[in-house]
Amino acid sequence: MPRRSEHSLDEIRALALDAVEDLVASHGPTAISARKVAAQIGYTVGMLYHVFDNVDDLVLQANARLVDQLARANEAAAAGNRPQRVIARMAHNYLSLARQAPARWQLVFVHTMRDGRPVPDWYRQRTDRLFALVEEQLQRLAPRRRPAAAALAARTLWSSVHGICLLAVSDKLDIGGSTSAEKALDSLLTHYLGSWAQSR
Amino acid sequence: MPRRSEHSLDEIRALALDAVEDLVASHGPTAISARKVAAQIGYTVGMLYHVFDNVDDLVLQANARLVDQLARANEAAAAGNRPQRVIARMAHNYLSLARQAPARWQLVFVHTMRDGRPVPDWYRQRTDRLFALVEEQLQRLAPRRRPAAAALAARTLWSSVHGICLLAVSDKLDIGGSTSAEKALDSLLTHYLGSWAQSR
DNA sequence: ACCTGAACACCGTTCAAGT
């Protein structure tokens, strides 16, 4: 029973998160287990529990990387452009990131806390941030409207974008054969956002 | 080891599906396992596998009941009214059924096939039906538009409704405190559907 | 101090054997 001491806790943490991504990418979101991740990085399961609280923590930390990637892309998109264009970029960023790594995003979509534990605050803040970025743009778009109106529109619009990306990644959207998620996003943006921007 | 023979296979099937609903309602969607369902109805796990292919089959059959309930409600809503009103009813049917039995709908939202098995056709047809019902109304609403346009709008709209209901049931929508899913649905219907109906 | 390995209480699934 050799000890390793080759890696710091932070390094082990990074190795584990990489292992989650590799396993998901090659064997799908259901392939994740503490034991498999441990085996992949050459440690025992017990070791994982010195670095992560539990599997939920492990998965959420892996998922947070993707959410952060989307948030960064959306923050970058916010620079300069007209709000309507920024929001369109954000929506397409979501879909295109989801298409780039469908299995990893499926893990984001599919994960639920064991038992009925609540989603931890640090993770919630990251997903809330995505709504906030949309809300900022809607406020720019219609500065004279009540903030509550922009908040409602942001939640409506981003939930809808989420629904489209979710069904796209799980192949439930392309029913007849020809509908693409990109077209659905554009339809949503044209009609929802177009109408919202004009009204009052 | 007493044999029972008290119930036919169909009765056992119904008992098991009821047990799934009871367990989910009282202990949440993560509480479902073949062993627990078997225990709840007084049979062994082995017995379950004479009635269901596997747990996916068990869960999907339970979930299909909810999907069917929504489909029936939406078919009933289709009678008589103006298409725009029918679609609004359908969307609110979805949300209100989801609110009536949040845990059971969470099971619908959260379930994914073990390994990477595909969703069986018989279940897919049921969820596709929900899209089809919306599509029919959109064709009524704009009879002169190309069928592909109605198909795209149906998928866009229903994916969005799905996204809103999904986030509503998992409590991820009410960020600031005041946004309700009902308002988000109405916002979606007003702006998306309103704009789509008017354009051309 | 760092990490292991075994233990505990669970899973899904199969199938020979009992009645």
Place this chain on the structure above:
DNA sequence: ACCTGAACACCGTTCAAGT
């Protein structure tokens, strides 16, 4: 024919014990 119970290969989580 109907159903069981034990087996197999997995889980998540904990923690005394080893180095």
